[in-house]
Amino acid sequence: MAEDTVVIVGAGMGGLAAALLLAGRGLDVLVLEKAATPGGKMREVMAGGRPVDSGPTVLTMRWVFDALLEAAGARLDDHVRLVPAGILARHAWSETERLDLHADPEASAEAVGAFAGSAEARRFRDFCRASAAVYRALEGPFIRAPRPSLLGMPFDLGLAGAGILARSALAGTMMRALGRQFRDPRLVQLFGRYATYCGSSPYRAPPILTLVAHVEQQGVSMVAGGMHQIARALAGLVVRRGGRIRYGAEVRAILTRDGRLDGVRLAGGEAIAARTVLFNGDAAALATGLLGPAAARAVPPQPAARRSLSAVTWSVSADTTGFPLVRHSVFFSRDYQAEFDAVFRDGRLPGEPTVYVCAQDRLDGPPEAPGPERLLVLVNAPATGDARSFPPSEIDPCRTRTFAQLARCGLAVHLRPEATVTTTPAHFARMFPGTGGALYGPANHGWLASFRRPGSRTALPGLYLAGGSVHPGPGVPMAALSGMRAAEAILADRIRRPSASTVRSPRAAMSGGTSTA
Structure with a gap:
């Protein structure tokens, strides 16, 4: 029956994780994704004819994905190839000030000692224990x-x-x-x-x-072929377990009838009946009424003042000289507080930004092949993309300042206009409605912030949430965990509210047992 279908809005990490668990339990699962590919923020951008990882670039907490695929009767290593990072990140403050953090904490302590002295190395060890x-x-x-x-x-x-x-x-x-x-x-x-x-x-x-810090020390993995391979692998498993994924399907409204969830309506007007809908998008899109008044009332308010960082990014295919990049490199500004004052207090782009560079064709050393390499270059920006779009007169100087900061630390990036793609907060705001371009849901400002994130269930029975804006928070593994928690909530609620379906209980889902609803 159509009403027994679980509709999942969005094929990001949370939506795919939930879809995989629910399809594996025999539920009729339909994932609706407005983009042409899965992954959500885990996206690729074509630059110079080559795909560049242009979303999350760091994979930690591998145990989340091991548990997810094990629950679905699969193995992570059979679907993606992960390479452990020996160097977690290379950090630079100038052309002569560099510090590597390593997968081996003791190697990091020795590096800290060489960089800042033996007393700081002792403090680093204390910091790791804490x-x-x-x-x-x-x-x-x-x-x-x-x-x-x-x-x-x-x-x-x-x-x-x-x-x-x-x-x-x-x-x-x-x-x-x-x-x-x-x-x-x-x-x-x-x-x-x-x-x-x-x-x-x-x-x-x-x-x-x-x-x-401890999460990173547990292990950072690099994904062969790019992070998007994880999304592709999960999407493929969803389909093999009987789930359906429709791309180019933008959900415009969550429908209700007589106070009950009734399904969703697509941008083209098509209505899809469902009594269970999992929204894998930013909760702010619901709270601001973008998917209808009933959905807006179902979640707590999401004030724009609490938004997390956005970014300006450059996805490029370029030759580099000078600084010896590794997969993850960070180039620090000389006035860190001024950066965050600019972004969070003043709503403007930083004067001298800290720059993150992901060199996708590198592991812990030189590129795997000669020639232009794929880079994601990122600086923090305010999440005001729905209120004001930074014009070229502001983005172009930001680019100049960004690459000048890299040059100050010894890295020259030889940009080619035809192989450079710029993404701004306004672009992110259009891709992820309701966010203003915020990439992490609400900011974790104040020790109570984590408790303000909504959980899987909403005030509208049958409507559930997953993604980086809900508990337990942003990041690839955390978003996947949110999808797993949402799937468990859906299964548990269906057992409490019997239907014609036969499903497994959340506990049985992890143990292989079954429960008849």
Whole structure:
């Protein structure tokens, strides 16, 4: 029956993860994706006739995907080839100031010692231990769990975990905590950058985000052929498990009848009946009424003031000289706070940006083949793409400042106009409605921010959420986890509300048992 169909809006990581689990349990799953390919923000851009990874570029928490594919009766290694990174990232402050962080924490400590002295190396080891403790405290009761409540967290965390959370709440901002940890301001700047992994300012984010350091030390993988291979693999598995994916299918409204969810309507007017809809997009698109008033009432407000970072990116195929790039390289500005004041306080592009470069044709050393290499060059920007579009008179000087910053650190990128594609906050706002171009949902500013993210369920029965704007947060593995949690919620609710379908319970979904609804 059509009403038994689970409609998933969006083939991003959350939507694909949920579709894979639900199709594997025998449900009729239909994924509607407005783009021509799967992946959502995990996108490719053609530059000079070559595909360039132009979304997420770092794969961590491999265990999420191992668990997802195992639950679907598959193995990750059979579908994508992952190469462990030996160098997590190369960092530069000038042509002579460089520091590599390694997959081996002790190698990183030695590098920190050579860069900033033996005392800072000791502090780095202390920092790693503290980051691991934060991660261990939060992994079960927060990261892996359905949406936690603020009142319930102290009980879920236990005495030690609650103490960590309390100390984080009292410690001020991430940068203040790091300033007490390290004496070298370059190290404070380096580890403060982890706040940007969830689109936040380290001058407003809580110290608890230093857990990202431990996540990276657990392993960073490079995906052969680019990150988009993960999306392709998941989409292929969804179809092989009986799910359907329609591309070029833009959902314009979530339909209700007599106060109940009734399906969705596409841009062309087609209505698709469904009593279960999973929205794998930014919750702000619902909250602002872009998909209808019933959906808007079903989720909490998403104020524009809480938006995370956007970006200006250049996807290029270019020759480079000078600086020895690795897969991930970061070139720091000389006034970090001015960057974030510009973006979050003033709503403008930074005067001297910190620049991230992903060299897709490199691993831990030179390119795998001679000739132009594929680069994603990224600087932070305000998520104001729906309110104002930065004109060329602002984007062009930003490009000049960005590549001048690379040159200041020793890297020359020889751009060719025909092999350079620029993406601005306005472009991101059009691709991801309701966001203004924010790439990470709401910013994690203040220690309560993580508890403001909605969970899988909404106030409209039958409407569910997944993606980086909902719990547990942004990033490829976290978005996939949100889809897994949404699938579990759908299965559990169908068991409580029997239908003609036979499904497995969420617990049985992981163990292989079945439950008849």
